Amino acid sequence: MVDNIDKDIIVYLSQDIEVTKDIYEDLSKKFNISEENLIKRLKRLNESGYLKRIAPVMIHQKSGYNSNAMVVWDISKDNLKKFIDIIKGINNISHVYERRTDEKWPYNLYTMIHGRNKEEVENIINYLLQKIEVKDFKVLYTIKEWKKTSPNLSKLIKK
Structure with missing residues (x-):
């Protein structure tokens, strides 16, 4: 209760x-x-x-992390666990999601990579590419952040 x-x-x-x-x-x-x-x-x-x-x-913008990219990866099922284990050891990666694929969008793993600048983000991507075979990937740099707030629970929770 x-x-x-x-x-x-x-x-x-x-x-x-x-x-x-x-x-x-x-x-x-x-x-x-x-x-x-x-x-x-x-x-x-x-x-x-x-x-x-x-x-x-962490509010990354206030900490000097000004470059952010969602990187979508097409990773074979055989390499997925190994790739995720590598990602877990990288502090600059804040989110990792596995998603269903589609004929038009074959990317099954999504990561959010943060860096102080674009070069740092690209260095992380290159490091990952050297560690494991990747079928394909795309780098989607953040242009504008639209929403980053939590709901106001005080209005939702009734006493």
């Missing part, structure tokens, strides 16, 4: 929050509960599907 404190925690975590030395201690004080109680609540919310994860979201 989700109570009002759980709802307040969910709403609070869905917004921009300050980076602190001990987020759990700070949150427990904010909600006037023990840190142990907070952690139990977070685990329960996660296990019940109300909370997927707690993770920082």
Whole structure:
């Protein structure tokens, strides 16, 4: 059962929050509960599907990462796991998705690569191309970011 404190925690975590030395201690004080109680609540919310994860979201533009590209790859099924394992070790890649293909669009793997400049993005792509056989790929550079916000859960969650 989700109570009002759980709802307040969910709403609070869905917004921009300050980076602190001990987020759990700070949150427990904010909600006037023990840190142990907070952690139990977070685990329960996660296990019940109300909370997927707690993770920082970096605003790459403010950190100097000004070049971004969605790279779509046509990777054989035989090479897919190996390729994904390589990608997991590259910090500049923030998203990796496997998708169904189509006759007109054969790309089954999508990655979002961030770099301080276009050359850094291209270096990562070239590194990946040297590591594994790729049938085909396309680099789609970001021109404009249209939406990068979370929903306002305070309006959606009723107490």
